[in-house]
Amino acid sequence: MIFVYLFAATLFGVSCQMNAKQEITNFTEVIMNDTTEVATFAGGCFWCVEAIYANTKGVYKVESGYAGGFVKNPAYKEVCNGTTGHAEAVQITFDPRVISFAKLLEIFFVVHDPTTLNRQGPDVGTQYRSAIFYHNNEQQKVAEAAIQIVNETAEWGAPAVTEITAFTNFYKAEDYHQQYFELHGEQPYCRIMITPKLEKFKKRFSEFVN
Numbered sequence: 282m283i284f285v286y287l288f289a290a291t292l293f294g295v296s297c298q299m300n301a302k303q304e305i306t307n308f309t310e311v312i313m314n315d316t317t318e319v320a321t322f323a324g325g326c327f328w329c330v331e332a333i334y335a336n337t338k339g340v341y342k343v344e345s346g347y348a349g350g351f352v353k354n355p356a357y358k359e360v361c362n363g364t365t366g367h368a369e370a371v372q373i374t375f376d377p378r379v380i381s382f383a384k385l386l387e388i389f390f391v392v393h394d395p396t397t398l399n400r401q402g403p404d405v406g407t408q409y410r411s412a413i414f415y416h417n418n419e420q421q422k423v424a425e426a427a428i429q430i431v432n433e434t435a436e437w438g439a440p441a442v443t444e445i446t447a448f449t450n451f452y453k454a455e456d457y458h459q460q461y462f463e464l465h466g467e468q469p470y471c472r473i474m475i476t477p478k479l480e481k482f483k484k485r486f487s488e489f490v491n
Contacts, residue, residue, distance in 0.1 A: 316376060316377075316378065317341070317374060317375075317376065318374075318375055318376075318377045318382065318416075319372060319373065319374055319375075319416055320372075320373045320375065320382055320385050320416070320420070321348055321370055321371070321372050321373070321413075321414040321416070321448055321451055322370060322371055322373070322385075322389050322412070322413055322414070323348060323349070323368035323369060323370040323371075323409075323410060323411065323412040323413075323414070324389060324392070324393035324395075324401065324411055324412075325369070325393055325400075325401025325402065325404050325409045325411075326369060326401065326404050326409065326474065327345035327346070327369040327370060327371055327454065327458065328345065328458070328461040328462055328470075328471070328475060329392070329393070329401070329462075329474060329475050329478055330345075330370075330371045330389075330392070330393065331343050331344075331345045331371050331459075331460070331461065331462065332461075332462035332463070332475050332478070332479055333388065333392050333478060333479060333482050334371060334373050334385070334388075335460070335462075335463065336479065336482070336483070336490055336491050337375075337380065337385075337388065337482075337486075337489055337490070337491065338379060338380060338488075338489045338490065338491050339375050339376045339377075339378075339379030339380030339489070340373055340374070340375045340376075340380065340491075341374045341375060341376065342373070342374040343371050343372070343373050343374075344371065344372045344451075344453050344454075344459065345369070345370075345371055345453075345454045345458045345459055345461070346370055346371070346372060346451050346452050346453040346454045347360050347365070347367035347368070347369065347370060347451070347452045347454060348367060348368055348370035348372075348412075348414050348448070348449075348450060348451045348452075349366065349367055349368050349370070349412060349414060349444075349446065349449065349450070350365040350366030350367030350368070350450070351365065351366045352364075352365035352366065352367065353452075354452060355367055355452060356455075357454065357455055357458070360408050361406075361408065363406045363407050363408055365408075366407070367408060367452075368407070368408055368409070368410050368412050369408050369409060369454075370412070370414070370451065372451050372453075373385065380489060382419075382420055382423055383423050383426075383427065384489065386413070386423065386424060386427040387427070387486075388482060388485075388486055388489070389413075390427065390431050390436075390441075390443075391436075391481065391482065391485055391486075392478045392481060392482050393411065393478070394411075394437055395411045395428075395431060395437060395441040395442065395443045396437045396438070396439040396440060396441055396442060397411075397442070398410070398442045402474060403474075410444060411441070411442060411443040411444065412443060412444040412445075412446065413443060413444070413445050413446075414446060414447070414448040414449075414451075415445065415446070415447060415448060416448045421445065421447075424445045425445060428441050428443060428445065431443075462475050462479075
């Protein structure tokens with residue numbers, strides 16, 4: 282297992298250097314209405330989280346990007362270096378008539394470890410922190426209740442350290458990060474880190490699998 286993590290960490294470290302010069306200018310504007318809501322989560326590598334919600338019923342769109350930081354239009358290399366304050370995050374556009382924000386959070390807390398501070402597996406740094414960026418008061422209340430449930434059930438064996446904070450910004454990541462698992466699912470990092478999460482999701486939430 283240690284070898285697997287070290288191998289995955291090495292692979293991911295290399296990926297941080299890919300296309301470092303590619304710039305991002307796509308600041309995502311959030312639009313909600315009666316049939317569309319938006320959720321923004323961070324739970325380690327955004328490739329992992331995106332793969333889960335891309336397979337979730339009621340989700341219209343999932344984008345990988347950067348949220349919660351203070352640098353405008355951050356590049357992946359900057360975020361990897363931990364100098365922007367941003368977390369790797371996903372922005373989820375969903376139909377609340379099909380799947381609720383609470384259910385999205387339930388999935389979120391099953392497919393990543395909310396008890397490890399600034400870390401998911403081999404990925405370490407504030408950019409890999411667990412966070413919920415709420416878009417309104419209702420989302421804040423639901424997120425706080427979800428944290429309480431996680432702590433009471435003790436599924437992960439320790440208290441959650443997930444950050445609950447008001448949404449301020451989301452910058453869509455470079456194109457090569459989008460739909461990463463769908464396009465590169467056979468790569469070692471995907472098979473080692475993402476596939477088990479996706480299988481866990483499908484087993485626990487079969488009624489919400491696309």
